[in-house]
Amino acid sequence: MVKSLAPLFDLQNIARVLITGNGLAGQDILSVSQFDRETLSYIFGRAREMREMVKKIGGADLLKGYVLTCLFYEPSTRTSASFIAAMERLGGSVIPITQGVQFSSVSKGETLADTIRTLEQYSDVIVLRHPDIGSAQTAADYADIPIINAGDGTGEHPTQALLDLFTIREELGTVDGLKVAMVGDLRYGRTVHSLTKLLVQYDVSLRFVSPEILRMPMVIMNEIIDAGMDVRETHDVADVIENADVLYVTRVQKERFTDLAQYEEVKDQYEITPEIMEKAKDKMIVLHPLPRVGEIHYAVDHDPRAAYFRQVKNGMYIRMALLAGVLGKA
């Protein structure tokens, strides 16, 4: 186990509005710190309703006449597609700027502020992915319509964390009392940053498995320690596999490294294989925000404990609930 906690990284302090209960209407979604347990419970309830509705009738007209702009400055498959599917299943329309902002006026040098102030003229809500920490907050400062953070650099990915937590809840029936192990790139991984900050509200034990240079940022470690949670760090999956209820695996993100030699050193450090899964509990689940590039062997996909594609589907239900919420259709 790693003993000392090095100050690896500082996240920008995001100004945020706490959302309570069903009070999502008109709100930006910038950080998981906006959500208390009551709100999480409300969103999860709505997501379950969306799931039932999709199963029974495929979609509804709840957001008919509303327009979502998906503005993605970084690549995406799941977040962009699930927001589009969510909006369309609720009867709304989408302006998709997801195939590369190089085809928009961003390539002519337009600022984020002007792009946002333009797109809000056509839209009722904007989903933004951007490589810079704090970009969603910047967009929200300029926009009069809700901004949903779909990933701001190495900062946060709040809607991913909501779907992750929802998946844990649906798969295991509870969150309290669980041992959650996170594996891989904990330094740059915005999904693990957001999920950890959400889990601080629960009675869980955390186990962080990473190479030394990819440890969880100090600012998040401090939140965990201040909350009095049971947390340990290690470099080895073998230290956590037997006791974990949730194994949350992440990709080492090549695009975040300035020194590619460092990336080469750590990129293949972890691979979850059927042999490793043999040591895990019968009821544990394996999650991954995806895409994967070798961290989970394809043979693991056949294991019923591999929940990552069920997790993908939950993303659509959560995003349906969020879009309906921020557009005041609670």
Ligand code: CP
């Ligand atoms: N989980 C996630 O953010 O995936 P995408 O990068 O494909 O959107």
